[in-house]
Amino acid sequence: MLRFLLRSLLLGALVCSTVLVASFLLSRASGNLAINIAGPEASAEAIAKIQHELGLDRPLPVQFYDWAARAAHGDLGRSFLFHEKVSSLIATHFPVTFRLGVFAIVLALVVALPLGIAAALLEGTMFDIAIGAVALLGQAMPSFWLGLLLIIWFGIDLHWLPIAGVETWTGYILPSFVLAFVAIPVILRLTRSGMVDAMRADYVRTARAKGLSRASIVLKHALRNAAMPVVAVSAVQLGFILGGSVVVEVVFNIHGLGYLAWESIGKGDFPVVQAVVLLFSLIFVGLTVASDLVSALLDPRVRGA
Amino acid sequence: MSPVLEVRDLRVRFGAMAAVRGIDLAIERGQTHCLVGESGCGKSVSALAVMRLLPRGAKLEAGAIRFADEDIARLPERAMRRLRGDRMAMIFQEPMTSLNPAYTIGSQMTEVLRTHRGMGRAAAVERAEAMLARVGVSAPGMRLGQYPHQLSGGLRQRVMIATALLCEPDLLVADEPTTALDVTVQVGILKLLADLKRDLGLAMLLITHDLGVVARIADVVSVMYAGEIVEHAPAGQLFAEPLHPYTRGLLRAIPVPGKVKRGEKLATIPGIVPRTEAGFRGCAFRDRCGFATYECAEPIAARVEGAHRWRCRLEAGWREAA
Amino acid sequence: MSAIRRLPLVLGTAIAGFAVLVAILGPMLVPHDPFTQNLAHRFVPPEWLPGGSPAHPFGTDQLGRDYLARLVLGVRISLMIGLTAVVLSGLIGTTLGVIGGYFGGWVDAVVMFIVSCRLAIPIILVALTVVFLVGSSLTVVMLTIGLLLWERFAVVSRSATRQVASRDYVAAAWCAGCSRRSIVLGEILPNIVHHLIVVATVDMAIAILLAAALSFLGLGVPPPMPDLGLMIAEAKDYMFFKPWVIEIPGLALFVLVLGINLLGDGLRDLLGGESGG
Numbered sequence: 001m002l003r004f005l006l007r008s009l010l011l012g013a014l015v016c017s018t019v020l021v022a023s024f025l026l027s028r029a030s031g032n033l034a035i036n037i038a039g040p041e042a043s044a045e046a047i048a049k050i051q052h053e054l055g056l057d058r059p060l061p062v063q064f065y066d067w068a069a070r071a072a073h074g075d076l077g078r079s080f081l082f083h084e085k086v087s088s089l090i091a092t093h094f095p096v097t098f099r100l101g102v103f104a105i106v107l108a109l110v111v112a113l114p115l116g117i118a119a120a121l122l123e124g125t126m127f128d129i130a131i132g133a134v135a136l137l138g139q140a141m142p143s144f145w146l147g148l149l150l151i152i153w154f155g156i157d158l159h160w161l162p163i164a165g166v167e168t169w170t171g172y173i174l175p176s177f178v179l180a181f182v183a184i185p186v187i188l189r190l191t192r193s194g195m196v197d198a199m200r201a202d203y204v205r206t207a208r209a210k211g212l213s214r215a216s217i218v219l220k221h222a223l224r225n226a227a228m229p230v231v232a233v234s235a236v237q238l239g240f241i242l243g244g245s246v247v248v249e250v251v252f253n254i255h256g257l258g259y260l261a262w263e264s265i266g267k268g269d270f271p272v273v274q275a276v277v278l279l280f281s282l283i284f285v286g287l288t289v290a291s292d293l294v295s296a297l298l299d300p301r302v303r304g305a
Numbered sequence: 306m307s308p309v310l311e312v313r314d315l316r317v318r319f320g321a322m323a324a325v326r327g328i329d330l331a332i333e334r335g336q337t338h339c340l341v342g343e344s345g346c347g348k349s350v351s352a353l354a355v356m357r358l359l360p361r362g363a364k365l366e367a368g369a370i371r372f373a374d375e376d377i378a379r380l381p382e383r384a385m386r387r388l389r390g391d392r393m394a395m396i397f398q399e400p401m402t403s404l405n406p407a408y409t410i411g412s413q414m415t416e417v418l419r420t421h422r423g424m425g426r427a428a429a430v431e432r433a434e435a436m437l438a439r440v441g442v443s444a445p446g447m448r449l450g451q452y453p454h455q456l457s458g459g460l461r462q463r464v465m466i467a468t469a470l471l472c473e474p475d476l477l478v479a480d481e482p483t484t485a486l487d488v489t490v491q492v493g494i495l496k497l498l499a500d501l502k503r504d505l506g507l508a509m510l511l512i513t514h515d516l517g518v519v520a521r522i523a524d525v526v527s528v529m530y531a532g533e534i535v536e537h538a539p540a541g542q543l544f545a546e547p548l549h550p551y552t553r554g555l556l557r558a559i560p561v562p563g564k565v566k567r568g569e570k571l572a573t574i575p576g577i578v579p580r581t582e583a584g585f586r587g588c589a590f591r592d593r594c595g596f597a598t599y600e601c602a603e604p605i606a607a608r609v610e611g612a613h614r615w616r617c618r619l620e621a622g623w624r625e626a627a
Numbered sequence: 628m629s630a631i632r633r634l635p636l637v638l639g640t641a642i643a644g645f646a647v648l649v650a651i652l653g654p655m656l657v658p659h660d661p662f663t664q665n666l667a668h669r670f671v672p673p674e675w676l677p678g679g680s681p682a683h684p685f686g687t688d689q690l691g692r693d694y695l696a697r698l699v700l701g702v703r704i705s706l707m708i709g710l711t712a713v714v715l716s717g718l719i720g721t722t723l724g725v726i727g728g729y730f731g732g733w734v735d736a737v738v739m740f741i742v743s744c745r746l747a748i749p750i751i752l753v754a755l756t757v758v759f760l761v762g763s764s765l766t767v768v769m770l771t772i773g774l775l776l777w778e779r780f781a782v783v784s785r786s787a788t789r790q791v792a793s794r795d796y797v798a799a800a801w802c803a804g805c806s807r808r809s810i811v812l813g814e815i816l817p818n819i820v821h822h823l824i825v826v827a828t829v830d831m832a833i834a835i836l837l838a839a840a841l842s843f844l845g846l847g848v849p850p851p852m853p854d855l856g857l858m859i860a861e862a863k864d865y866m867f868f869k870p871w872v873i874e875i876p877g878l879a880l881f882v883l884v885l886g887i888n889l890l891g892d893g894l895r896d897l898l899g900g901e902s903g904g
Contacts, residue, residue: 011743018744026756129631136635136892140885142836144843144856145877148863152870202397203405208358209397210417210468211390220416224407236746243749247840258752262844265755273756280749288743300452301406 004302008292012285019281020071023274024064028056071278077271081264086275089260094279096166097249097256101242103172104179109234112184116191120226121218123196131192135185143244147178147251164253175252179245183237190233194226201225228298235291239284308333309475309508310355314368315378317347317354323583324350326532327368332476332508332525337499339519339540340512341555342529345578348512351529352480355510356395357385372476391421394469398481400461404453410437410464411449417471436467440497459490466497473505480512495522516559520544528552531581531589536615548615551590588617636893642886650703659683659693661700661853666691673871685875688858689865697853698879704854705835705883708769712834713827715773720780721823727781728788729811738785745778751840758846768847772834783826787819794818821898828891832884839880855880 051057076086119131155163162171199222207221246258257276264272296302308331317325325347332338340348353359370378373392397403415429437445440463453461483491499522502509519526523540536549547553557572576593591601596619605616672679673686685694727738757771800814839856841847848854855876862872
């Protein structure tokens, strides 16, 4: 168990540091950082001055070390665009995206788990086929288009929900739903196939031979085994939801991290982009480590290893 | 004394395929009834049908299954559930996968007692521990806290047996209980089953393809071929005087130490078990039988001689001819 | 039942086949040029709505360009992006996966580590950044997506290779003195290719959706190219009064991706491959 977790943590740390280097290199890949700040009409001297001030004229490894050392102390630099510390920008934008992501994954689980279980128990029936078709439709749905359609239907035609922003909690409903829509087909299919396998497993036949109730067979014996991969995938999906929230945030004009990153990319404000990318990667790695931990708790075979 | 289990004309179909084509079985208290045959002959399906645990797609068609003074062939699932694990129990071939990997041995044992006996946790744990000790599991208290993957195959099968016997059932159905185990472990499990049968007065239906197992444990043997019981006799009589060519072929295929000469080929039965669609007539073994004539395509009546029953139209004289 | 089971393959083949036909022949058949503006004929509604005209069956956009002509070209662009991205990511991913799966040990660990790193980065943000840095063009979008989307190929080809490599015929080829190269090319690849075909359809659908999202966010295919995502982005300011301006390109995108997914599902049933989650 301990070895397994240490391995998982070590791998996570390695992935994080690799992404750290990669995101640093990406931000330095364009030589025009100083030009971005100084503006296109700036003289060569002005650009050189800015470059020197920002330390951009030093060798890359030195720059990296300097940047990483500061980042470790929570200093992610200053935004060229917003003239604010990157760390405080992130602090103000993160909660919105985080709430969106959590609502979305909870919604996805609430929808996908019962439907997936029901489809597995009714394997081969029209209900099962219909659920499969819905999952297929969901997978093909471009999220920004779905968002716009929902705005038209629920915001404009029905006047039920706000069409932009998250000033009230109702503002979270539509964007969370759109984000959940991406994860639902994945979780649904996995739950269904996991339950189908589990219900065919020998241990379920044993449970039936023991005269246990249907509820105990489905919820205790089958679901526990089907749940293990679902937990892992849900964590990964939450990571994807957060990383992909930019589309939904732009559609619904929600000023979260994704929106911040989108604005910053368009303006060449790389310290911000770099920090957001890094943060999302860290969260993703954290989520995978957490999901390893949960699967270890759920699966005695891993726990004992 | 009336038998614990009495099966009459049991038929199971998978779509057009008739897997079990009208078998009769009767098992008394303290008796081990072995159902023998090649894989695909319908013996496991028969066992599952007795437990009413047939997989989806299989249809229990006709016949009566008399158990506990009822015909359970038509009993609703809810009532069946009360019998299973309580009055009738089953153990399976694959001890590796028949236990749920996610729960402890204790959890999987005590749930039987809590379901059928309404026992509290402490009492159930105590009873489970005693039963593990009874089936020869060392350190039973510790085993209750372990998970299936921490146990060897033989231990797991002992756990399965202990779980099956928790409620002191009248009937134990064992589907190839030793097939997946090492030979040395097999002997121990068979001896345990024989002891338990004697001590608890179990009626045991044991499914196997292994005539060695039959010789070791059976009181009564039914030989199955292509969904039918082709021969039925007390174990000693069957081994001494097989009356069906198929049984004889099976017995000849067993290597006996000392009797088989070096370089000599073991006898085999050529061909494979035919697929029997509904409406199949005559002896299913005729394509593989050296004595078959055109008459074998006609329906074969069962013949009885004392406790010996078989389905073959050949006169007793064929054996000398062979 | 078997008709229902065959439905994905039939429907998917029909939709994808139609899309390919449209992409190849469509621009020749539509009488209008997709770039010609006509400000006197802005927002002509599609034929089936009041005020529509048979001259523009799908109407015209905010600059008076024929929607059908743009749609047809948009499908071509989407398919081009999808195909290029899949070929590129298929090459990268399969190479990594087969190497990891065949050699195992630390080589495999390195491959899995690379895959983990790839999964950890938020793909849309990185793609947006790359397109911004390099400058947006169709080629850049195709290459960026292809370079980012190989992880499914890697994961599936790795596990399939591990399975195949443990089979007896591979051992037999090894014993017969075949080189590693000929084992990988002659024994392993042909036996995992059905998995890869299924992954290709899944990835193609994802690539098309991703490209549309990039264009929608303004850092994908640049105007005046009629990428389906870009058409939606350009039309969305007018959607409150004329919902059809986003409904038509969105529906086209949706059906296209659905068709590819259906094809993938049908092929999986037919070939017994796996999508690799």
